[in-house]
Amino acid sequence: MQNGISSAVIRRMPRYYRYLEELLDNGVDRISSGDLSKSMHITASQIRQDLNNFGGFGQQGYGYNVKYLHDEIGKILGLDQRHNIIVIGVGNLGQAISNYVNFDPLGFHMVGLFDVNPALKGKEIRDIPIRMIDELPEFLENHQVDIAALTLPKEKAKEAADLVLSFGVKAIWNFALVDLDVPDDVVVENVHLSDSLMRLSYDISRKNPKEDS
Amino acid sequence: MQNGISSAVIRRMPRYYRYLEELLDNGVDRISSGDLSKSMHITASQIRQDLNNFGGFGQQGYGYNVKYLHDEIGKILGLDQRHNIIVIGVGNLGQAISNYVNFDPLGFHMVGLFDVNPALKGKEIRDIPIRMIDELPEFLENHQVDIAALTLPKEKAKEAADLVLSFGVKAIWNFALVDLDVPDDVVVENVHLSDSLMRLSYDISRKNPKEDS
Numbered sequence: 001m002q003n004g005i006s007s008a009v010i011r012r013m014p015r016y017y018r019y020l021e022e023l024l025d026n027g028v029d030r031i032s033s034g035d036l037s038k039s040m041h042i043t044a045s046q047i048r049q050d051l052n053n054f055g056g057f058g059q060q061g062y063g064y065n066v067k068y069l070h071d072e073i074g075k076i077l078g079l080d081q082r083h084n085i086i087v088i089g090v091g092n093l094g095q096a097i098s099n100y101v102n103f104d105p106l107g108f109h110m111v112g113l114f115d116v117n118p119a120l121k122g123k124e125i126r127d128i129p130i131r132m133i134d135e136l137p138e139f140l141e142n143h144q145v146d147i148a149a150l151t152l153p154k155e156k157a158k159e160a161a162d163l164v165l166s167f168g169v170k171a172i173w174n175f176a177l178v179d180l181d182v183p184d185d186v187v188v189e190n191v192h193l194s195d196s197l198m199r200l201s202y203d204i205s206r207k208n209p210k211e212d213s
Numbered sequence: 214m215q216n217g218i219s220s221a222v223i224r225r226m227p228r229y230y231r232y233l234e235e236l237l238d239n240g241v242d243r244i245s246s247g248d249l250s251k252s253m254h255i256t257a258s259q260i261r262q263d264l265n266n267f268g269g270f271g272q273q274g275y276g277y278n279v280k281y282l283h284d285e286i287g288k289i290l291g292l293d294q295r296h297n298i299i300v301i302g303v304g305n306l307g308q309a310i311s312n313y314v315n316f317d318p319l320g321f322h323m324v325g326l327f328d329v330n331p332a333l334k335g336k337e338i339r340d341i342p343i344r345m346i347d348e349l350p351e352f353l354e355n356h357q358v359d360i361a362a363l364t365l366p367k368e369k370a371k372e373a374a375d376l377v378l379s380f381g382v383k384a385i386w387n388f389a390l391v392d393l394d395v396p397d398d399v400v401v402e403n404v405h406l407s408d409s410l411m412r413l414s415y416d417i418s419r420k421n422p423k424e425d426s
Contacts, residue, residue, distance in 0.1 A: 011408075013415065015242065076418075077411045079411065088306070095356035096309055108414075170417065173410065179228070185420060189410075189416065191404065196386070198291075201319075201320075205290055
């Protein structure tokens with residue numbers, strides 16, 4: 001596998017994938033790095049550099065084969081694998097994620113929903129019943145779960161993380177505002193909404209400096 | 214204002230802020246970069262480097278004054294300013310954001326909620342009424358809006374962005390899976406959930422390479 005690829009490059013890969021998917025949907029077979037550059041607002045040399053991290057894909061003068069590049073980037077991103085997801089915490093955010101239909105075509109499938117609220121017990125989201133959290137251990141014993149999405153308050157997130165890790169889940173999609181300590185073979189992707197707002201606020205003050213008055 | 218600070222540094226600043234806030238809450242007045250390093254799992258030299266981008270804050274041998282560092286990072290992040298937010302699209306995700314009580318202490322305040330669904334008209338989230346989207350222009354004329362959160366389908370996100378920009382809103386918190394073209398003086402912070410899942414999936418395949426069998 002590739003190593004030492006900067007996180008900035010990795011952050012751009014899903015965007016490439018989305019653009020190439022759109023091109024495919026629009027029946028585009030081949031695209032030059034110049035045209036890709038224009039539509040993505042990334043310099044052509046940046047695109048070449050990014051893709052060279054994974055061995056290239058372009059033939060000088062012929063541009064990129066859209067289908068091939070799309071599929072190869074998909075493989076790099078692991079989208080050729082099925083990923084089963086459980087959602088722990090079925091509040092607004094957990095419901096939003098569970099209802100999101102765009103994950104399935106990417107190979108991400110919700111297989112279980114868990115909450116502590118008895119009022120939610122037995123309700124369904126897209127045919128998946130909401131189970132109580134005490135049913136989680138048995139569920140994990142009997143189902144292949146690749147990713148646990150934690151959409152619950154931060155006080156409870158660590159406990160939930162420990163539980164799923166003890167059953168061999170190796171990936172956590174963490175929406176709780178807490179940094180999880182996990183073993184080396186476990187991956188965590190954080191979606192911290194207030195961090196995101198703070199970055200936005202940083203950009204706002206940089207663009208519109210406060211006047212000293 | 215500071216320029217040329219790498220986005221990796223900026224991405225870490227909200228985390229520093231959160232940690233320092235926790236220290237403050239726990240009554241810690243002063244912390245060495247070594248101790249901060251241990252609790253944040255960032256090397257002490259990285260911390261010094263990061264903070265040097267903004268002029269330092271540490272006195273050799275005395276560690277950091279937690280309150281001072283917290284407040285200064287807050288200013289860097291623009292948290293000393295009030296930010297009014299409107300949410301366009303009050304589905305599950307929009308509701309999740311609107312209900313999130315942790316934004317207020319950071320100076321981010323929801324002031325308006327908009328949707329196209331007549332069934333939502335007049336309902337309230339934390340005392341803010343949900344308005345119909347055709348009331349948005351009048352609202353923008355009469356209220357200070359600093360940030361528009363777009364939590365609506367991507368087909369409608371561009372149109373909504375154009376509308377708020379035409380009324381002088383300079384910052385967009387974009388949850389729609391579309392890359393927005395905006396003028397230079399406008400900032401966009403994207404929260405693309407499926408991109409996030411793809412990065413997680415990339416990390417999963419890197420840690421657990423497929424066996425060739």
